[in-house]
Amino acid sequence: MNALQALEPASHSPDTILYLDGVTVSFDGFKALDNLSFYVLAGELRAIIGPNGAGKTTMMDVVTGKTRPERGQVLFNGGTDLTRLDEARIANLGIGRKFQKPTVFEHHTVFDNLELALAGGRDVFASLLFKLAGAQKDRIDEVLEIIALAEARNMAAGALSHGQKQWLEIGMLLMQEPDLLLVDEPAAGMTDAETEQTAALLKRIAGDHSVVVVEHDMEFVRALESRVTVLHEGRVLAEGSLDKVQNDETVIEVYLGR
Ligand SMILES: Nc1ncnc2c1ncn2[C@@H]1O[C@H](COP(=O)(O)OP(=O)(O)O)[C@@H](O)[C@H]1O
Ligand SMILES: [Mg+2]
Structure with a gap:
């Protein structure tokens, strides 16, 4: 070669x-x-x-x-x-896509949102009645930690900041274990601190997943390295x-x- x-x-x-x-x-x-x-x-x-x-x-x-x-x-x-x-x-x-506007279930807790994502979010009530296997609980805990929302696990998603909602939605995609994640302008509307944390989050999930991210914010793009x-x-x-x-x-x- x-x-x-x-x-x-x-x-x-x-x-x-x-x-x-x-x-x-x-x-x-x-x-x-x-x-x-x-x-x-x-x-x-x-x-x-x-x-x-x-x-x-x-x-x-x-x-x-x-x-x-x-x-x-x-x-x-x-x-x-x-x-x-x-x-x-x-x-x-195994291709997940995150749109600009977060679409979390505002009236459910952060934890329940991740649980719902396991079932693809299709039937909210049926999936909440569904009993989680130990491995699935472990995966939710792992994702909560990756998206920096472990301490907010019992909060209603509607009470999260804009940035936290974006992370929750990324977490919901991660529950599906996608091979490829497409993320369109995640830093839009975020504070500087949230933007920095989002870059760290995407860097962390790359490796296990391929991640393609569209973004305008050059500070953010620099942080992705x-x-x-x-x-x-x-x-x-x-x-x-x-x-x-x-x-x-x-x-x-x-x-x-x-
Ligand atoms: N559904 C559509 N109908 C007509 N034109 C479109 C449609 N979607 C995108 N375009 C046009 O295609 C071009 C590329 O758009 P887009 O992919 O949204 O660009 P970017 O995301 O880079 O800003 C733009 O000129 C846009 O106006
Ligand atoms: Mg665009």
Whole structure:
């Protein structure tokens, strides 16, 4: 293997969890994604940045099956083409998505929210009557600790701060043990302290899970210490460490310099 190959592992290697290959999405002739290709390694934490309208949310919509591309493939975990599957099937394959607005059950406790997530949150009352196995209780305790809400376990979710609700929702996704977690702008509306803690939380869950996070807050992206992909006009403009992409002339021109 030559040096260049070592830097660019094969996109179909067993270590690749997600491989977008030539994905194009058009809305009324406008290309929101334009032959977009990139890949994410298993256990990797990846930040996606780029100006408004760059296609970041559309990219997540394609991965989760919400939007079907007109061209291209989205290969998951060594070969399943997600563009052929519906949203429910994709979620069941182990892909969790966190939207900007938290959707926790406000009137239930933090603990119960995590318990409900085990059952997929489909039938609130049936799942609360369901008796937890010891291993499931242990998993809830573990997740409570990861999301820094162990002490708030018996609080109503509605009483949590905005940031804590976001963590609870990430915790609810973790209960499903996803292989890949997609997180869209988690730091929006958070205090500086919450933003910092969110970065630490995502760093902690990467490794066990692959995490793709879209974010505008550069302090937050720096704190992730991850590889960064810059999207622009539906394509990858640059990729590498935050320092590398921040010093990239084209990136400065179209995004950071404005
Ligand atoms: N459902 C839709 N219908 C029409 N245009 C859309 C739709 N969704 C997104 N777009 C357009 O596609 C482009 C990319 O949007 P989006 O993926 O939301 O960008 P980002 O998340 O990077 O800000 C934008 O120009 C947006 O207006
Ligand atoms: Mg967006």
